[in-house]
Amino acid sequence: MPDVAGVLTLVAIAEFAAGAEASGQRYEDAVVSLLGRHGGRLERRLRGTDGQSEVHVIRFDDRASYESFLADPDRAALRTALGEAAPTTRVIEVHEA
Template identity: 40%
Template structure:
């Protein structure tokens, strides 16, 4: 059964470009686990209470999502993520 997630990301102050660069790199791994990035949108205002980036990501199944989360290449970027991502919210949806 497919797993579709909405992901909201807020950046550390002054790290908008670093967050996008990190996401560029980490989202390249999604397809290796049976996933697809359906939507990747960046906010157009300067309100830091709004997420900087909104994503909708779909995986063929929960196992693919779990494998993506455990991917050693993704895990090796944890320090980059910690330096630029202040907050994340994620939940499953249907589309």
Template identity: 45%
Template structure:
């Protein structure tokens, strides 16, 4: 069963470069796990991003989350001090 998430990231100004480096490293992995970045929005100063991401299944999402190439980049996310909110969503 397909799943969709809304991700909201609030990034301190000093963490924007690290957050972008993390995203540049991990977003290209999505297709390998039947994932798709449906929409990516960013405010003018880069301190807030919203992503709509879908996966073909919960298993695909978990496999993406656990992929060693993604987990190897988590230090960049942590260094950015971004606060993330991930919410499962449904089409209406």
């Protein structure tokens, strides 16, 4: 079943810095809480069995909503506060198969 027109579905793979797993998880908690401001919804949150990574399935109402989330100053401040301990994240745009 195809996604509804305009809806943007993403998979985000966050990898935590060695020794900073707890900080990375707190960062992800905080960032996920910002999604609703921008028309985003966390559909699924999975943690790697090694504790080093998380996978999120996220939907936004449209691309503009996602871009608004990326530009959120609170999100940027959270990332800056963590510095080198901030997770590295790969984002993949996906659709229903």
